[in-house]
Amino acid sequence: MPVLRFRRAVTAHLLKPRRLQPGMTVCLTAPAGTFPAASVQRVQSLLEALGYIVRVGNHVLERCRYLAGEDAHRARDLWQALTDPKTDAVFCLRGGYGCSRLLPRLAFSQMHGASKIFLGYSDVTFLHAALASWAGWITFHGPNAAEWVNRPGDCLETLAFLEGRTPFAWSFEAHQVLYPGRVCGRLVGGNLTCLTHLVGTPFAPTFEGALLFLEDKNEAPYRIDRMLVHLAQAGVFEAVQGVVCGAFVGCGDSEEIRTLFREHVLCYQIPVVMDLPFGHGRWNHVLPLGAVFCLDTTARHFHLVDTPFREP
Template identity: 40%
Template sequence: MILPPALRPGDVVRVIAPSSSFDPEPFERGLTVLSARLGLRPRMRADVAARWRYLAGDDARRADEWREAVADPEARAIICARGGYGAMRLLPAIDPAPLLAHPKLLVGFSDVTALHALLNRAGLATVHGPGVTQLARLPEEALVHLEALLRRSAPPAGGAPPAPGAGLAGCASVRPGRASGPLLGGSLTLLSHLAGTPYAPRLEGAILFLEDVAEKPYRLDRYLTHLALAGAFRGVAGIAVGQLTGCDDQNAHGADVVREAILALGVPAIEGLSAGHEDANFALPLGARATLIAPAPGEGGAPRLEFDGWTGGEGGVA
C-alpha cells in the first residue's frame, strides 16, 4: 500500500466537489480553517459550486475536476467539499494510475467512500475524514487529531488511549481479541451498494470500519445481510464501528442491529469510535495498516485502533 507524503504548512490542496452540491457559508468557513488553522493553500475550479439536480454539476464537470486535481503538480492533497451522493457515478471515469505514480492524500467521508474504495483497492492509502463544509464544526480535539494525521507527525502507536493522529479509542469491545491488517471501509450504505462491482474493497485480512447516518435499523440489516450474502465478510480480520447517527426508530436501535451482525462473524470487534457523521468526526487512514485491540472484561486499556506505520511523513510503502 502506497502512503502519500505528509502535508506541510504552505502546501497547495485541491478542493473538489465529486458528490452533492453544498451550501456556501459552511464551505467558506471550512476554507478558512484550511488556510488559517491548518496553514494550507486551497485551490479549486471556478465552478466548484455548480449545481445540477442533486449533484455538484453534471458527471462531465465532476470528472474533469477530478482529473485536474490529480494532474496539478503543486497540489499535495485532494479534499472533498462534502459527501451526499454522486461519487460512485464517476468510478468508471477514474484511472488510479496517475495517483499511484504521484501520490496525493484524498480526504473525505460518507459518499466519498466510493473513491476511497477504488483507490485503496488500487494500492493507495487515503484519509477518511471531514470534508470542507464540516471543518468549522469540528471540536478542537478532532482538528488536532486531523492535523497530526495529515502531517503524519504523531508519536508511534502503542499508547492507551492513542495520541492524536496515532490511533482512535472506542467505547466498548463487541468481541474481545486483537487483529492487524489494512484498515478499509467507510459508509455501510456505500459498501453495500459497491458489493458485486469491480470497486468493492477486498476485505480478507482487513480491519473493516463501518459508520452511517439516517438509515433505519431495517436498512442497516439489509446492507449487512447483502454484504454477508455477497461473501464480502469472508476472511475479515476485525470490525471497528464508528458513529451510527440517526439510525434508531421506535422498534430498534441501529447499534443493536450492527452489533448482532458483527457477533455472528466471530472476529475481534469494537464500537463507539468517534468517526462518521457527527461534528466530532475523527480521521482514519484507510488502506494503511492498523491494529484493533478489543480488551476482554478485566483487561486494561481502552478498546482502540492503532495506526501502525502511519507516522514518518515522506510517503512510501506499508
C-alpha cells in the first residue's frame, strides 16, 4: 500500500489534551503485538475500579501470527479511538511489533477536533512520531496497559502523571552526566530501534532544536552502535540540543552503552544524560513528547517547562 501523503502539522505549539480525571472515557487498543487475552478484562476492571469508563477496541482479541489482528482491523480500532469525540484517552495494550505497518493506513493530518491523551511506548514510538508530525499532538510515552496486570501499582503511578498530580520533573546524579550543559527544547524520540527505522520516512519527527529521548531493550551493543552511527550520519545529533537516555535493558554491559554514546554523540558538544527512569526498565515514568523540557546538568535536573495539558 503506498504511503498516504498529507500536509504535516506545522503549528509552533502542539495540541494539548485535557488532563485525565475519573469519570472520563479511556479506550484500550492493540496496534502492535499480542498479549494474553485475559489481560484486557483485568486492565478494564482495574481502570473501572478507579472511576474510569473503559471501552475496548472491537478487534483487540484477534490474532494474526505475531500481530494482534490484521492490519486493517488494528488500524480501524485505533482510528476510531483517536477520532471518537466521546473518548478522552487512548491506552495501547502492548508494543512488540506492528505499529509501523499501520502508518500508511491512518490519515493523521485529517484528524479533527481536540486532541486526547495517547499513551504507550516501545513499538508505539512509531505512532507517537506520526501523531506529532502529522496531527500536531502532544502524546505521552509511558507504560503499555497490559503491563499493569502484574503491576497494578504502576497504573496508579501512571495515572498520577496523567491526572496532573505528579510533576514532570526528575533529578539525577553527577555520574549520569556524559557531557554537561543547559538546554531547552521540544522532546522527541522514544525507542532507539523504532526511531532509527523512522529516519528517512515521512513520519520521522522534526529533530531541529529538539531534545532527543532514547531507550531500548534486548539490542546487542553492536546493534546499538550501528543505530547511533545511522542517527549521526543522518544529521540527527547535529540537529538536536541534547540527549536524554532512559534504560537500555538487556543491551549488554551498561558501561559499554555509555562508551558508545561517548564515541558517537560527545563530539557534537551537546549535553547527554544517561539512565533516567523511562523505558523498559523497572521504572517507566510518563514523558509528554512534543512538550518543551529543560535539561540542566549543573543543577542536575530535567523538567517540563510548561504544562502539557490544556485548560478544561
